[in-house]
Amino acid sequence: MYCYQCGYELNPAKNTCPQCGADVSQYKHIVYFSNHYYNEGLEKAKARNLSGAVASLRQSLRFYKENIDARNLLGLIYFELGEIAPALCEWVISSNIKEQDNLAADYIALLKNNQNKLDNINQTVKKYNQSLDYCDQGSLDLAVIQLRKALSVNPRFLRARQLLALLYMNAKDYAGAARELGKCHSIDGGNTTTLRYIKEVEQFSGGENTVTYGVRKGTSPKEESVTYTSGNETIIQPAGRGSFGMDTGFFPGGLIHLAIGALIGAAVVGFLVMPARIQSARALAAQQIRTISEQADARNTQIAEKERTIESLNEENEALRTQLAAFTSSEGDTDIEVLLKQAAARYLNDPSDTDSVLEPFTQIDPVQMRAMESEPLKDLYEALSQRLRMPLRTYYYDLGLAALEAETPDIDAAVKNLEASWTYTREGDEGFTSNIFYLAEAYYRQYATAQAAAREELTDHLIAARAFFRDVVNLHPLSQHVEDAQNRLNDIAALGVILDG
Numbered sequence: 001m002y003c004y005q006c007g008y009e010l011n012p013a014k015n016t017c018p019q020c021g022a023d024v025s026q027y028k029h030i031v032y033f034s035n036h037y038y039n040e041g042l043e044k045a046k047a048r049n050l051s052g053a054v055a056s057l058r059q060s061l062r063f064y065k066e067n068i069d070a071r072n073l074l075g076l077i078y079f080e081l082g083e084i085a086p087a088l089c090e091w092v093i094s095s096n097i098k099e100q101d102n103l104a105a106d107y108i109a110l111l112k113n114n115q116n117k118l119d120n121i122n123q124t125v126k127k128y129n130q131s132l133d134y135c136d137q138g139s140l141d142l143a144v145i146q147l148r149k150a151l152s153v154n155p156r157f158l159r160a161r162q163l164l165a166l167l168y169m170n171a172k173d174y175a176g177a178a179r180e181l182g183k184c185h186s187i188d189g190g191n192t193t194t195l196r197y198i199k200e201v202e203q204f205s206g207g208e209n210t211v212t213y214g215v216r217k218g219t220s221p222k223e224e225s226v227t228y229t230s231g232n233e234t235i236i237q238p239a240g241r242g243s244f245g246m247d248t249g250f251f252p253g254g255l256i257h258l259a260i261g262a263l264i265g266a267a268v269v270g271f272l273v274m275p276a277r278i279q280s281a282r283a284l285a286a287q288q289i290r291t292i293s294e295q296a297d298a299r300n301t302q303i304a305e306k307e308r309t310i311e312s313l314n315e316e317n318e319a320l321r322t323q324l325a326a327f328t329s330s331e332g333d334t335d336i337e338v339l340l341k342q343a344a345a346r347y348l349n350d351p352s353d354t355d356s357v358l359e360p361f362t363q364i365d366p367v368q369m370r371a372m373e374s375e376p377l378k379d380l381y382e383a384l385s386q387r388l389r390m391p392l393r394t395y396y397y398d399l400g401l402a403a404l405e406a407e408t409p410d411i412d413a414a415v416k417n418l419e420a421s422w423t424y425t426r427e428g429d430e431g432f433t434s435n436i437f438y439l440a441e442a443y444y445r446q447y448a449t450a451q452a453a454a455r456e457e458l459t460d461h462l463i464a465a466r467a468f469f470r471d472v473v474n475l476h477p478l479s480q481h482v483e484d485a486q487n488r489l490n491d492i493a494a495l496g497v498i499l500d501g
Contacts, residue, residue, distance in 0.1 A: 128159070
């Protein structure tokens with residue numbers, strides 16, 4: 001243990017620092033309690049009570065936030081539960097507290113160096129979030145499909161498996177819910193949500209589907225198993241894979257023993273190996289049938305969803321035609337009205353030809369458009385804006401980035417176009433981090449290159465730039481822009497400007 005004030009190694013028998021004389025009695029108590037909860041969390045983690053381990057490790061960090069071992073272990077438990085973002089947060093904080101000889105840096109490096117793993121993690125989280133959206137929309141079948149896909153990539157994603165069990169319960173498939181909850185319990189034996197769901201499964205199924213946990217007897221070494229009951233059938237599912245072997249020895253005695261051994265071998269093949277192979281082949285065939293059935297169900301669901309989407313798009317296009325029909329006469333039209341009608345007509349003619357639609361649409365000044373008195377015109381403009389959101393975002397982003405990175409940068413044009421792109425950007429869009437980084441970069445350069453008299457009016461832009469750079473560093477630690485964003489934060493701090501907000 002080292003002194004909190006000067007870093008000198010402390011004497012366990014004394015309550016003062018030999019180097020600086022600081023009173024470390026309270027500090028020792030704090031570190032002691034932190035280590036106590038860390039050891040408690042470690043024991044719970046070994047017993048697969050991961051939720052209890054998380055609670056103990058958080059308590060350890062409340063006492064002493066620089067407990068590196070507790071923070072690294074908390075990150076590992078989050079990672080085991082499929083919670084990648086909280087795990088990375090803990091490891092990033094740990095590596096910032098202690099830069100040398102810290103396992104957290106190795107964990108982060110392993111993830112960064114394994115792009116396939118990162119892509120799989122991102123896809124898993126996206127599928128889980130998509131399933132939540134489907135649940136909000138009432139498309140529970142699609143939610144189940146997305147959760148199955150997520151769990152096929154990351155079987156230990158606890159929240160996804162719990163949600164899948166909940167959907168099974170909603171569909172009154174209590175056997176399926178019991179199966180998923182058994183797997184949840186094998187991942188985290190102390191999770192209260194899992195235990196509550198188990199109780200509800202047993203209650204609503206009238207005792208026909210129960211989930212119990214124990215040790216299978218008669219095997220050596222013992223192997224944990226999950227047991228659930230469906231009707232009159234009891235199904236035992238191993239919690240992990242084990243291997244079974246058979247001790248063999250040498251029995252001297254001549255050819256007679258060899259013959260007996262051959263007969264025993266033939267009996268083993270006839271009564272044990274062949275039935276097992278047949279059973280395995282039947283199980284494989286059944287699994288293939290289930291897979292094909294699930295794929296067919298997924299295709300049917302996707303077809304139904306696409307048909308609903310097509311129907312919705314047709315209705316939207318019909319609404320656009322109705323709005324456009326209200327402006328049949330072009331006599332006396334302003335330039336804005338002409339451009340808007342031209343864009344709407346091109347969209348209705350071919351919605352996929354976005355370049356053709358954007359050519360007149362981007363010539364419309366949004367401020368002038370929203371200041372017009374004609375509500376139907378404004379409704380038509382907003383409707384087209386929603387349908388062209390992604391192409392508009394890309395269009396303005398490319399213009400802004402080109403202006404920012406030109407040999408002679410046009411910072412004002414970069415700010416204008418990147419702000420326009422930002423109005424069409426939603427969190428979760430591909431390239432979201434690049435959007436906020438380059439907008440922040442444009443704001444910073446606009447302030448830094450302005451005359452001293454004009455800087456006061458640009459203070460809000462500097463505040464916004466700092467906020468965006470912080471978001472990149474703190475919320476997107478794996479982004480390619482993290483290092484540049486941190487450097488810009490240092491540049492902003494070096495300006496010596498007092499910023500509020």
